[in-house]
Amino acid sequence: MLRKRTKMMKVSYFPGCTLKNKAVQLDIYARKCAEALGVSLEEIENWQCCGGVFSTAKDEIATKLSSVRALKEAKEKNRPLVTVCSACHNVIKQTNHAMSTDAEFAGKVNRYMAEDTDYAGETEVMHYLEMLRDLVGFDKIKEKVVKPLTGKKIAAYYGCLLLRPNSVMKMDNPENPRIIEDLIRALGAEPVMYANRNECCGGYVIMESPSLAEKKSQAVVENAKSAGAEIITTACPLCRYNLLKNGADIPVIYFTELLAQALGLKEDTDEQ
């Protein structure tokens, strides 16, 4: 019997500068997998770098305009705005929250932009993982798995940016998240639980105090390994860099690569 052909869902997509360069694996497999799962990622036109970190200062206006422009374009197309890089997601979601909750700040931004229509945080900002969970569904993903990652022990590394501040990010329980573990299970592998999965890798401070980043990253890797991890997976290019730079001796790969392997869209090469 012919299966009913479901219509492709369209979402706006903000790739960000790192995904166009050092983290191409995060981007290309995000696109391929989305396509296979019935979601079409429509890249925002002329997007600009999000800046990497959100400034919580209420008088930082100019640094937030690139996020507001992307949010506005998604609003005009009446679509959620999906990001896959943890940092872009954090910046754009926090900016959106400020636009919808801080009228003084939003007023300044709108005056600065001086466009016909104002923006007040209407767009839904979604991380790719939330898209998998809430738009596609982990059950549906499980059905589409052709090469289950059976027997692999995988540690989900959340870091900070996906989860905090929780009052804004609202992705999952920030102290006991499960979204990546649920994905790992859907792909047929075994998630490894460990305490440091939501602790910081050191982030950009690697450029200020490499020894601090080294300590934080090594603690994550050691903790994951002692819990039995053979692979660490992340959504953040900087987490990946810090873990590998500071001596991770097991593969650290993007969750989109695991997804692509299980969906039969990528060879399992375990390359680094």
Place this chain on the structure above:
Amino acid sequence: MSSKNERLRDEILKRSGVNPKKCMRCGKCSATCPAYDEMEYHPHQFVSMVENGDIEPLINSKGIYRCLSCFACVDRCPRGVEPAKLVEAVRLEVIRKQGANHLTADGVEAFLDGEIPQQAIVSALRKYSK
């Protein structure tokens, strides 16, 4: 409090949106801070020192560059004080001054190992310079 310190305190509080009066001095923020060992003043001290207008020492501390913006102190504070926002506001007070950039384009070059993601560079530049 001198009028200069009072002005500085008001500016930092406005920029951060933090209300230090909510703090009950439990120290949870500092206990969870992953940069604790590298900060002369810890998150709970940012709260009390800003409240008292004792901001000069914070301005001159290296801790303002060691904060990882991990928001652990924000999420784990039982009173919603959000100390990280004070660290951010104090750092901006410094780097917005002309010639006070903590990281320059030349300084970035030392880290270009062919692997470092753009995200690291743009984030560090945004945190450390204007």
